[in-house]
Amino acid sequence: MSTENMNLTLKVWRQTDNKAQGNLVDYKVSDVSPDMSFLEMFDVLNEDLITKGDDPIVFDHDCREGICGACSMYINGRPHGPKELVTTCQLHMRSFKDGDTIVVEPWRAKAFPVIKDLAVDRTAFDRIIAAGGFISVNTGNAQDANAIPIPKSQSDAAFEAAACIACGACVATCKNASAMLFTSAKISQLALLPQGQPERYRRAQSMVAQMDAEGFGNCTNTGACEAECPKGISLENIARMNRDFYHAKFVSEEEV
Amino acid sequence: MASFGNAFSSSIGKKLIMGITGLFLILFLIVHVFINSLIFFNDGGQTFNQGAEFMAHNWIIRAGEIVLFVGLLAHIYQGLRLVFENRAARPVKYAAYNGSANSKWYSRSMGLLGTLLLIFLIVHLSDFWVVSRFTGIPTEDALGKEDLFAVMVDKFQNLGIVILYVLAMVSLAYHLLHGFASAFQTLGWNHKKYSPIIRAFGFWYSIIISVLFALMPVAIYTGIIK
Secondary structure, eight states, X not given: OOSSOEEEEXXXXXXXXXXXXXXXXXXXXXXXXXXXXXXHHHHHHXXXXXXXXXXXXXXXXXXXXXXXXXXXXXXXXXXXXXXXXXXXXXXXXXXXXXXXXXXXXXXXXXXXXXXXXXXXXXXXXXXXXXXXXXXXXXXXXXXXXXXXXXXXXXXXXXXXXXXXXXXXXXXXXXXXXXOHHHHHHHHHHHHTSGGGSTTHHHHHHHHHHHHHXXXXXXXXXOOHHHHHOTTOOOTHHHHHHHHHHHIIIIIOSOOO | OOOOTTTTTSHHHHHHHHHHHHHHHHHHHHHHHHHHGGGGGOSTTHHHHHHHHHHHXXXXXXXXXXXXXXXXXXXXXXXXXXXXXXXXXXXXXXXXXXXXXXXXXXXXXXXXXXXXXXXXXXHHIIIIIHIIIIIOOOOBOTXXXXXXXXXXXXXXXXXXXXXXXXXXXXXXXXHHHHHHHHHHHHTTOOXXXXXXXXXXXXXXXXXXXXXXXXXXXXXXXXXXXX
């Protein structure tokens, strides 16, 4: 924890495109304010690189307030860096010390190919959603509030699952590069609410099948995903997905 | 016609096979540790030999043994397959990976611990199971029972074998520490009321089973049990 400006050494993964061989490149960043966010520190470094005529480092970012799920840096061996329940944009340089060496890598998974430098292609998540992460009814106008009574505990659990921003930290940190926490959150947010019931088991089957087809690994219940998730998505969702999947396969007579 | 489709070949189905066979092996270990603990009567192995002879000749037990081997082989096959598939899911490794920040080392090392246990099992089965079922137990005890206890005493005079068995039980303890609770999570049994009980039971189960097994070669080598 630093209150003074810092001089840091960054080891950043540089890779020109998906086909190219990448490698870690050392950069010195000096006079870094502790109040900067991690991404702002990268902005400063990139300005510097551009001034020197170098290629700036490509990284994903958008809202910079922890709700969009775009930022995705693997910092010193952990997704979104050393703090819990924050995304990289919410990580501040006061979490580091003067003289630190920080290793920054992209998410690593077969299903998340590197586009350039620190940016990876996360459209595999979009295809999992497209496989069934929705309800197929015309919703029409917004209903009156509380027209469908839902128990508080149920709506809370659905809301907690819906907090998933699909950043991919769960896949990045999982030693198996498994996407089960993400997929289970997207299944749970609908499985817990009345509107999600008609397609509940069909949805679980289709989304799990798509997750497998994308080449993510298999879950071995290490719990790393839950510990690193910036939104605190719980392993309870994976258990719920498992139950829905078993129901679909062993109880339901319908085959998808 | 509806079928089970990819129920067992999907990622969740593969977990299910690991979980169910794992729980089955956990049940087996209870029987195994119970029979073997009969040596702690310290009566020259008489009670133990009675138990062992019953296990060796009761046809229900012998039929169960076949199911046990099928379960064990399924657990080994599926486990190894998962290790290779999961490695392939991350072709480029991280330069810096801080796994200890978010998970227990043994939960990340189930493949390694399981492989150590597999090597131990090959030694262990040839030490006792092959002798008991195929090559024959050479001597009888005072009651005319097959003296499996004498085979045990003979094996555990060798310090190397005793150390191998104790180290294997350390692997078993860590394998179970993750495996027990993990199997219930896989089955979908994650519940605010039951999960803490399952975790606590799993912890004590892992410790007690492994310590009891490890005590056997140690007690025989040191001559406490004879």
